[in-house]
Amino acid sequence: xxxxxxxxxxxxxxxxxxxxxxxxxxxxxxxxxxxxxxxxxxxxxxxxxxxxxxxxxxxxxxxxxxxxxxxxxxxxxxxxxxxxxxxxxxxxxxxxxxxxxxxxxxxxxxxxxxxxxxxxxxxxxxxxxxxxxxxxxxxxxxxxxxxxxxxxxxxxxxxxxxxxxxxxxxxxxxxxxxxxxxxxxxxx
Numbered sequence: 058x059x060x061x062x063x064x065x066x067x068x069x070x071x072x073x074x075x076x077x078x079x080x081x082x083x084x085x086x087x088x089x090x091x092x093x094x095x096x097x098x099x100x101x102x103x104x105x106x107x108x109x110x111x112x113x114x115x116x117x118x119x120x121x122x123x124x125x126x127x128x129x130x131x132x133x134x135x136x137x138x139x140x141x142x143x144x145x146x147x148x149x150x151x152x153x154x155x156x157x158x159x160x161x162x163x164x165x166x167x168x169x170x171x172x173x174x175x176x177x178x179x180x181x182x183x184x185x186x187x188x189x190x191x192x193x194x195x196x197x198x199x200x201x202x203x204x205x206x207x208x209x210x211x212x213x214x215x216x217x218x219x220x221x222x223x224x225x226x227x228x229x230x231x232x233x234x235x236x237x238x239x240x241x242x243x244x245x
Contacts, residue, residue, distance in 0.1 A: 071148035073226040075118040076104035076197045078136060078205040079128050079155040084178040085205065086126040087198070091173060100179075100187065101195045102202075103128075104150070107225065110234035114225065115218045118153045126176055127163030130155030134215035136204040139197055140224055149224040152201040154208060154215050181206060 058064050079086035091098050105121035107114060115133060122128050136152045179187075184202045187193035193202065207213040 067145065069146040069148075070229045071146055071226050072230050073107040073114075073148065074104055074150045074197075075107060075114050075121060076102040076150055076152045076201055077118050077122045077126075077130075077155050078102055078152065078201045079122055079126060079130060079158055080181065080205060080209065081158050081178070082156075084180050085184055085202070086122075086128060087177055087179045087184065088125055089175040089177065095194075099195050100193050100198060102152070102198045104197060108230055108233075110227070110230040114151050114222055115153070118151070118155070122155055123161060124164055125174065127161055128155070129159045129161045131157035131159070133218050134208075135218055135220055136208060136215055137200055138222060138224060139200050141196060147224075147226045149222075149226060150197050151222055151225070152197065152204060153218070154205055181209065 077086070086103060088101050088103055089098050090101060103122050103125035105117060105124070107117050109117070118133070119129070122130060132155070134154045134156075136154050139150045139152065141148045141150060181202070184193065185206050188199050188202055193199055204213070208215045
């Protein structure tokens with residue numbers, strides 16, 4: 058602790074994750090899916106865990122964009138890194154901006170979690186309105202949408218994909234790798 062004091066804390070370890078604001082020049086790719094923690098369907102960005110030890114975060118983002126939206130992007134940049142709940146969890150999510158998009162075949166969905174996920178293009182202006190009228194409640198989507206809006210409007214600059222990701226949690230994935238555990242959490 059700062060000042061040399063000690064404190065007892067319970068911390069939840071997380072793999073970390075990536076999320077993608079895929080922008081086609083007017084609209085962004087969004088998914089609508091059920092989240093059991095709130096017993097409701099939420100609007101979100103394509104996203105996924107970084108549960109493979111040593112995997113580059115950009116590769117993870119590319120994988121998730123393909124899997125959840127059936128898209129490939131030829132231009133990538135970093136919008137922001139979000140620590141979702143630093144009071145008790147080390148989960149950090151890197152949010153990318155993906156542009157110059159191409160449609161590609163989406164892989165077959167194999168698990169219940171994503172089986173009823175709905176993909177939809179949403180005008181960026183509408184996504185921003187969803188933040189302020191309460192239709193968009195997922196914190197990562199809120200951060201990503203507002204960051205993308207600022208970058209696209211020229212009020213902020215995105216960063217290159219090779220910038221450091223200093224808060225990315227790695228301990229959990231490394232322990233699983235050392236024990237030979239399958240890296241993909243959806244296959245457990």
